[in-house]
Amino acid sequence: RLLAYVVTQEPVRALIAYAAERLPEAMVPASIVVLAAMPLTPNGKLDRRALAEAAPDPGGSAIAVAPRDALELRLARLWEELLGVARVGVRDDFFALGGHSLLALRLVTRIAAELGVKISAAAVFRQRTVEELAQALRLGLPWSPLVPLQSGGARPPLFCVHPQGGLAIGYAALARELGADQPFYGLQAIGMEEGQEPLTSIPAMAALYVEAIRELLPDGPYLLCGYSYGGRVAYEMAQQLCRQGARVSLLALLDSASPALDEATADEVDDATLLCNLLPPDLGLSAEDLRRLDAEERLNNVVAIAHQRGLVPPDFDAQGLRRFLRVYKSNIVAGCSYRLAPYPGRITLLQSEERAALAEQDPEKGWCKLALNGCELHIVPGTHMTLMQPPAVTTLAERLRECLSKLSA
Numbered sequence: 001r002l003l004a005y006v007v008t009q010e011p012v013r014a015l016i017a018y019a020a021e022r023l024p025e026a027m028v029p030a031s032i033v034v035l036a037a038m039p040l041t042p043n044g045k046l047d048r049r050a051l052a053e054a055a056p057d058p059g060g061s062a063i064a065v066a067p068r069d070a071l072e073l074r075l076a077r078l079w080e081e082l083l084g085v086a087r088v089g090v091r092d093d094f095f096a097l098g099g100h101s102l103l104a105l106r107l108v109t110r111i112a113a114e115l116g117v118k119i120s121a122a123a124v125f126r127q128r129t130v131e132e133l134a135q136a137l138r139l140g141l142p143w144s145p146l147v148p149l150q151s152g153g154a155r156p157p158l159f160c161v162h163p164q165g166g167l168a169i170g171y172a173a174l175a176r177e178l179g180a181d182q183p184f185y186g187l188q189a190i191g192m193e194e195g196q197e198p199l200t201s202i203p204a205m206a207a208l209y210v211e212a213i214r215e216l217l218p219d220g221p222y223l224l225c226g227y228s229y230g231g232r233v234a235y236e237m238a239q240q241l242c243r244q245g246a247r248v249s250l251l252a253l254l255d256s257a258s259p260a261l262d263e264a265t266a267d268e269v270d271d272a273t274l275l276c277n278l279l280p281p282d283l284g285l286s287a288e289d290l291r292r293l294d295a296e297e298r299l300n301n302v303v304a305i306a307h308q309r310g311l312v313p314p315d316f317d318a319q320g321l322r323r324f325l326r327v328y329k330s331n332i333v334a335g336c337s338y339r340l341a342p343y344p345g346r347i348t349l350l351q352s353e354e355r356a357a358l359a360e361q362d363p364e365k366g367w368c369k370l371a372l373n374g375c376e377l378h379i380v381p382g383t384h385m386t387l388m389q390p391p392a393v394t395t396l397a398e399r400l401r402e403c404l405s406k407l408s409a
Helices: 012-022 049-051 070-081 101-115 121-126 130-140 169-179 201-217 229-243 272-276 285-289 295-308 320-338 363-367 392-408
Strands: 003-006 031-034 148-150 158-161 184-187 222-227 247-254 347-352 375-380
Touching: 003 012, 012 031, 070 101, 070 130, 070 148, 070 169, 121 130, 148 169, 148 201, 158 169, 158 201, 158 229, 169 184, 169 392, 184 201, 201 229, 201 320, 222 229, 222 392, 229 247, 229 320, 247 392, 272 285, 272 295, 272 320, 285 295, 295 320, 295 347, 347 363, 347 392, 363 375, 375 392
Parallel strands: 003 031, 158 184, 158 222, 222 247, 247 347, 347 375
Antiparallel strands: 148 184
16 A cells, blocks of 8 residues: 655645646555654654554545535445445545445445445546545435434344434444444434425424334334434334334433423524534634624535535535524424323433433433333433543443343343
């Protein structure tokens, strides 16, 4: 594998393109590593050992960007499987990772089988990164609330409902931590695509998601999970499945607020506050800063920042952000109007230390009073905002894996 080490301000992809235009194919670097300075030995010579330590993972790009939506994640997982690479960034080059024409044909076949979209092998040669290929595929994909985050494995599938933002991509780290033998499907809200109307009722959402999972798994048993707001939707799904006579083996609520706690009403959360929560905290940008802008400027500024930070795909625009906000607020409306009835089954609670520390509000007891067949509580290190990210998600996955193992024992 040929690597290049450079000290430069130029973008990595521009350097690779420059090398490809001027060098024989065999001499084009698989990766270019940008350094602040070349490492030197005490004698002032190039320290090749230090260069080797700075090398990226085999085939990886110098600057890795993780998948930003469900499609990028599914493509990245396909690449990892076909190329035998541990982690694929959305800007890694398929052929620099070890791809060739036969693997490109296999990728085309897998995309047709798993995504329902037919493309030519030539498309893989033109759109050589996950980011580029996803952009070309988006318009032709059939919509479904089910997002396969880990489709392989022999165990019964785990279905996890989106949090209040409506996106399933936040479960990517948890799906990976649970391992390749645990099928894992996220459920994503309707309304993110152009022409779709979001739902404003949790029972309506649950009915849509129950229909989707029963189409995939007609007879159960069903393993349901939901983080934060998603826990309430999963709770309603379990209720509907029980009324249909289906077996729900697991209802796991991940840091879902106690039913005893008051939920914010839709008119208490404005666009500036929601947008501020989406942006990286190191920007130092407050909701008040965003409120000084008119609605269109606010959206355009946030989209520009998101593109600069690599937080969204290149074709994500102000319209996409507007649809996201509409889904977010519709979910708030749905949560405010939902009333929980007693559940005939058992509830498993996995709460963060932060949530469990609210002893005076006793967050778990609200759920336990609703569970007619008992309640099981697990405390996981971390906060509500860090629970789904490393290192907290590793412990969360361990606890959840223990709960799943008991079901098969």
